Amino acid sequence: xxxxxxxxxxxxxxxxxxxxxLPAFTGLHHSRILFVQLVFLCAAVTVSPPTxxxxxxxxxxxxDAHCGIGAHGGDxxxxxxxxxxxxxxxxxxxxGAMGYLMQGIQPLFQxxxxxFSALLSGIxxxxxxxxxxxxxxxxxxxxxxxxxxxxxxxxxxxxTMLFSPLIFWLLFLIADLCQHSINPEAGKKRRRTY
Amino acid sequence: MKPxxxxxxxxxLGGAIWTLTRSxxxxxxxxxxYFSAVSPFLKSGSALETKxxxxxxxxxxxxALEAELSTIRxxxxxxxxxxxxxxxxxxxxxxxxxxxxxxxxxxxxxxxxQVVRRHxxxxxxxxxxxxxxxxxxxxxxxxxxxxxxxxxxxxxxxxRSSVLLLTDEKCxxxxxxxxxxxxxxxxxxxxxxxxxxxxxxxxxSKNAVLKPGQRVFTTGRGGIFQxxxxxxxxxSVEKGALDSEALVRPxxxxxxxxxxxxxxxxAP
Numbered sequence: 001x002x003x004x005x006x007x008x009x010x011x012x013x014x015x016x017x018x019x020x021x022l023p024a025f026t027g028l029h030h031s032r033i034l035f036v037q038l039v040f041l042c043a044a045v046t047v048s049p050p051t052x053x054x055x056x057x058x059x060x061x062x063x064d065a066h067c068g069i070g071a072h073g074g075d076x077x078x079x080x081x082x083x084x085x086x087x088x089x090x091x092x093x094x095x096g097a098m099g100y101l102m103q104g105i106q107p108l109f110q111x112x113x114x115x116f117s118a119l120l121s122g123i124x125x126x127x128x129x130x131x132x133x134x135x136x137x138x139x140x141x142x143x144x145x146x147x148x149x150x151x152x153x154x155x156x157x158x159x160t161m162l163f164s165p166l167i168f169w170l171l172f173l174i175a176d177l178c179q180h181s182i183n184p185e186a187g188k189k190r191r192r193t194y
Numbered sequence: 195m196k197p198x199x200x201x202x203x204x205x206x207l208g209g210a211i212w213t214l215t216r217s218x219x220x221x222x223x224x225x226x227x228y229f230s231a232v233s234p235f236l237k238s239g240s241a242l243e244t245k246x247x248x249x250x251x252x253x254x255x256x257x258a259l260e261a262e263l264s265t266i267r268x269x270x271x272x273x274x275x276x277x278x279x280x281x282x283x284x285x286x287x288x289x290x291x292x293x294x295x296x297x298x299x300x301x302x303x304x305x306x307x308q309v310v311r312r313h314x315x316x317x318x319x320x321x322x323x324x325x326x327x328x329x330x331x332x333x334x335x336x337x338x339x340x341x342x343x344x345x346x347x348x349x350x351x352x353x354r355s356s357v358l359l360l361t362d363e364k365c366x367x368x369x370x371x372x373x374x375x376x377x378x379x380x381x382x383x384x385x386x387x388x389x390x391x392x393x394x395x396x397x398x399s400k401n402a403v404l405k406p407g408q409r410v411f412t413t414g415r416g417g418i419f420q421x422x423x424x425x426x427x428x429x430s431v432e433k434g435a436l437d438s439e440a441l442v443r444p445x446x447x448x449x450x451x452x453x454x455x456x457x458x459x460x461a462p
Binding site: 026142148 | 198199201202203205206209210213214216218221222224225227228232235236239240243311312313317320333334348349358362363364365366368379381383384386415416417418449
């Protein structure tokens with residue numbers, strides 16, 4: 001189990017490198033594949049709550065380090081109403097919340113029904129983006145929700161979700177290599193059938 | 195809840211609170227550490243990406259590229275002559291200013307850089323350029339293209355820098371409208387992901403008389419952007435109860451950014 005935990009942390013770190021080279025789909029309202037979030041969500045359903053929280057902290061911390069924008073600067077007399085940024089670290093809480101959401105259907109995953117988790121990963125990403133957008137709107141005090149934004153969030157969630165079977169396959173492979181069962185009940189059922 | 199899970203949750207919340215209370219400087223240090231750790235991968239990855247893109251472009255458009263290259267060569271030669279003439283004029287201008295005892299001569303030192311990558315972030319509109327601190331680039335410097343203002347440097351590493359584009363809501367520029375006394379703050383808009391996003395010019399006077407097509411320039415106020423850099427043209431005007439706002443079409447084609455120029459020093 002320890003080996004599996006260490007490898008899943010390393011997988012999350014590797015996903016940050018992969019994320020750097022995933023382009024935006026300009027034809028689909030600049031939607032993107034959120035690989036880091038996907039790897040986290042898929043891993044979250046396969047581990048215990050403390051490990052999920054560790055992964056959420058690592059992901060949130062690094063994601064904010066990766067995406068953070070500095071203060072505007074300039075003369076405050078001219079730029080009297082600077083556009084506020086989100087505080088460094090807010091993603092940790094978002095990752096944590098999404099992780100708990102994934103953990104909610106862990107019993108189904110443990111029965112071998114990974115398809116529900118794959119579907120939920122798409123929903124979780126949509127909720128993640130919606131929450132992030134709402135926080136931005138709240139902080140900046142001007143709620144604007146255009147159709148383009150909604151479509152960007154929708155396409156991003158769907159595109160990302162399409163890759164979840166690949167990540168689950170990778171996680172099953174890693175679990176096999178580590179001789180660790182991430183869906184023990186499905187294993188028991190298989191053994192009973194034989 | 196199991197005791198172990200509760201302890202983990204408390205530790206997680208403690209860690210999150212610790213992170214949320216970091217100062218701006220500490221955050222910048224964390225970001226510097228993060229990007230210096232991933233920079234070897236980014237460098238090799240983006241070099242590979244550039245090569246692959248160049249190879250594909252060459253394979254598909256080799257003839258068109260050849261023709262373009264010869265045109266560019268001719269243009270470069272012409273520009274060199276103009277530049278040498280410009281340098282002469284600049285020198286002469288400085289001498290004349292000195293002779294007239296002017297305080298200082300305007301200088302506009304720029305460093306050219308290539309856009310090597312677009313940041314795959316969720317909302318922020320940023321690009322990465324292949325010039326950094328080694329070439330004198332620092333944060334809060336204006337970035338131009340031959341069409342106008344592109345944005346400003348948000349983060350500078352040793353060999354790379356991140357440019358916050360003018361199309362982002364967070365990039366604010368003090369702007370004036372040509373031929374009018376109107377001055378406002380120009381910035382990008384949230385939720386604009388088209389190829390040609392529009393900018394919003396806020397805080398104009400209530401009865402601003404603006405016509406579509408009028409050009410918008412930087413005022414030079416605010417300490418970041420130099421004066422008289424082209425930003426775009428007025429598209430439409432929206433009158434409000436207290437002030438007016440205008441939609442501005444940017445002069446720069448943000449969908450096709452290649453070479454940009456970072457202004458190292460200039461009198462604002």
